[in-house]
Amino acid sequence: MPIAPASALPEVTASDQALRRYLHGLPGVDPVGLEARAASLGTRSIKTTAKAYAIDLAISMIDLTTLEGADTPGKVRSLAAKAVRPDPTDRTTPATAAVCVYPDMVATAKAGLQGSGVKVASVATAFPAGRAALGVKLADTRDAVAAGADEIDMVIDRGAFLAGGYLKVYEEIRAVKEAAGSARLKVIFETGELSTYDNIRRASWLGMLAGADFIKTSTGKVAVNATPANTLLMLEAVRDFRRQTGVQVGVKPAGGIRTTKDAIKFLVLVNETAGPDWLDPHWFRFGASSLLNDLLMQRQKLATGRYSGPDYVTVD
Amino acid sequence: MSDRLSVFKTYKLYVGGKFPRSESGRVYEVTDPKGKWLANAPLSSRKDARDAVVAARKAFGGWSGATAYNRGQILYRVAEMLEGRREQFVREVADAEGLSKSKAAAQVDAAIDRWVWYAGWTDKIAQLVGGANPVAGPFFNLSTPEPTGVVTVLAPQDSSFLGLMSVIAPVIATGNTAVVVASERAPLPALSLGEVLATSDLPGGVVNVLSGRTAELAAPLAAHQDVNAIDLAGADAALAKELEIAAADNLKRVLRPAAVDYTADPGTRRMTAFLETKTVWHPTGALGAAGSSY
Numbered sequence: 262m263p264i265a266p267a268s269a270l271p272e273v274t275a276s277d278q279a280l281r282r283y284l285h286g287l288p289g290v291d292p293v294g295l296e297a298r299a300a301s302l303g304t305r306s307i308k309t310t311a312k313a314y315a316i317d318l319a320i321s322m323i324d325l326t327t328l329e330g331a332d333t334p335g336k337v338r339s340l341a342a343k344a345v346r347p348d349p350t351d352r353t354t355p356a357t358a359a360v361c362v363y364p365d366m367v368a369t370a371k372a373g374l375q376g377s378g379v380k381v382a383s384v385a386t387a388f389p390a391g392r393a394a395l396g397v398k399l400a401d402t403r404d405a406v407a408a409g410a411d412e413i414d415m416v417i418d419r420g421a422f423l424a425g426g427y428l429k430v431y432e433e434i435r436a437v438k439e440a441a442g443s444a445r446l447k448v449i450f451e452t453g454e455l456s457t458y459d460n461i462r463r464a465s466w467l468g469m470l471a472g473a474d475f476i477k478t479s480t481g482k483v484a485v486n487a488t489p490a491n492t493l494l495m496l497e498a499v500r501d502f503r504r505q506t507g508v509q510v511g512v513k514p515a516g517g518i519r520t521t522k523d524a525i526k527f528l529v530l531v532n533e534t535a536g537p538d539w540l541d542p543h544w545f546r547f548g549a550s551s552l553l554n555d556l557l558m559q560r561q562k563l564a565t566g567r568y569s570g571p572d573y574v575t576v577d
Numbered sequence: 578m579s580d581r582l583s584v585f586k587t588y589k590l591y592v593g594g595k596f597p598r599s600e601s602g603r604v605y606e607v608t609d610p611k612g613k614w615l616a617n618a619p620l621s622s623r624k625d626a627r628d629a630v631v632a633a634r635k636a637f638g639g640w641s642g643a644t645a646y647n648r649g650q651i652l653y654r655v656a657e658m659l660e661g662r663r664e665q666f667v668r669e670v671a672d673a674e675g676l677s678k679s680k681a682a683a684q685v686d687a688a689i690d691r692w693v694w695y696a697g698w699t700d701k702i703a704q705l706v707g708g709a710n711p712v713a714g715p716f717f718n719l720s721t722p723e724p725t726g727v728v729t730v731l732a733p734q735d736s737s738f739l740g741l742m743s744v745i746a747p748v749i750a751t752g753n754t755a756v757v758v759a760s761e762r763a764p765l766p767a768l769s770l771g772e773v774l775a776t777s778d779l780p781g782g783v784v785n786v787l788s789g790r791t792a793e794l795a796a797p798l799a800a801h802q803d804v805n806a807i808d809l810a811g812a813d814a815a816l817a818k819e820l821e822i823a824a825a826d827n828l829k830r831v832l833r834p835a836a837v838d839y840t841a842d843p844g845t846r847r848m849t850a851f852l853e854t855k856t857v858w859h860p861t862g863a864l865g866a867a868g869s870s871y
Binding site: 561567571572573 | 803
């Protein structure tokens with residue numbers, strides 16, 4: 262296997278002990294302060310033109326997702342059509358950033374998105390549990406890339422992470438990054454399974470040290486997914502990481518963001534924490550499916566002045 | 578008299594089975610006809626109206642899908658609960674409309690009787706307005722009434738309880754869900770009705786009660802694309818015209834305001850106003866011709 266590009270901070274990833282010392286040396290998180298900060302940023306009032314801007318930005322940041330056992334090629338095709346033109350009645354609506362599917366649906370999604378500029382993201386590495394041998398995970402990743410995925414959403418081995426096997430997790434991310442080649446790598450921590458905010462901070466740094474292009478909260482398959490607090494924590498991590506290494510990493514909250522109000526709260530978090538550099542689909546994404554319809558209804562409300570309803574958006 | 582401190586009631590909205598304050602935080606003073614202060618009622622905003630529509634839409638599937646028999650049982654249960662709170666409603670109606678105790682009691686009794694009357698209609702309206710249609714072909718052809726959907730009800734301004742009950746009951750009896758804008762001047766009986774509905778097995782969101790300025794709330798509701806019909810009972814002529822124009826945008830069903838004596842037999846007009854007719858063709862004859870065993 263070719264040698265992966267050097268880690269951002271080579272000295273801390275030299276051994277399991279060094280990595281552990283580094284991650285446990287990160288400042289502890291003050292949970293009360295974190296949640297209070299996230300909550301207070303959520304009270305900002307975003308109206309009229311700022312709201313219109315935020316809605317269009319949020320639409321352009323969506324990874325329109327379908328990750329069901331019941332996904333059919335037809336469903337993926339209709340999702341792809343929706344990603345390209347979310348509101349057929351209003352052509353000024355921006356396209357979403359990407360469509361996110363399982364690896365076997367990548368080719369279908371790719372065909373549906375041809376020439377549109379909308380990316381195909383594929384989950385991989387035995388999503389969502391991540392409980393498979395490394396070889397299987399790498400094969401999963403290569404399959405997705407070979408089928409044309411532009412982005413790979415991998416899950417970390419939470420079991421190894423929680424057991425303290427940081428170097429194992431680190432090396433796994435490196436290997437997947439290698440297998441993903443030029444595809445951008447999003448690393449999913451499944452924050453709902455990491456128990457503490459300290460663990461989320463450690464996972465964020467671990468992922469970024471290993472070369473993640475994006476750090477992502479969750480799979481959407483567990484009870485607790487993206488929350489303002491855990492996303493704020495990850496935004497702080499990418500901000501600090503860029504200050505320290507000069508490398509910019511994206512953030513993707515996923516799961517549980519269903520309303521325009523929620524989405525705008527997250528955008529406020531981004532702007533106030535990581536800064537306007539991250540207010541771009543290249544650096545911030547929403548993993549969502551039902552969110553798009555709510556954004557479209559709000560967009561119609563702004564355009565026409567009357568409340569819209571679910572009869573006026575496509576049901577996917 | 579004891580020297581207890583008086584416990585004032587905070588009247589709240591009834592939306593989605595919960596009792597929120599207005600999202601706007603506003604209230605307005607409600608007085609009796611002579612100008613004596615009675616209570617503060619929430620002054621709802623258009624966002625409260627929007628939330629109420631969301632709640633009503635969410636409740637529609639379950640309520641319209643419930644059996645007519647079950648809906649009748651639940652409406653009857655509401656009447657039972659009202660009976661237990663009769664004294665409270667008599668007092669509130671007497672205050673709101675400036676009536677004597679006995680006249681207010683007559684209004685409340687009539688309102689509860691009206692509700693029971695509509696409860697009985699839930700499983701009978703289909704026989705009245707549906708049926709088997711004779712067609713020139715080998716088919717069964719059946720028409721059945723279906724609820725229209727989410728109905729905005731502007732409650733009558735003057736009859737704060739009997740009128741209110743007479744416009745809500747026909748809407749929900751047939752399986753619609755309702756967003757009710759209470760009488761602007763006398764909203765307290767309507768807000769108390771919410772407390773009764775919440776304890777009567779009626780699923781949250783089937784009836785949502787808003788208080789505030791009728792014109793302010795009715796405008797966004799009439800234009801709302803996810804509202805299927807509007808009952809303009811509580812709108813004056815000028816407002817009704819404006820609302821009807823707004824309602825035309827998504828082809829809402831509109832029940833125009835008319836002078837109504839709410840003590841008289843209401844007939845089925847208010848129920849049929851918010852029903853759609855579904856007709857199905859069933860090809861029995863073709864099966865018979867093919868020698869099928871049925």
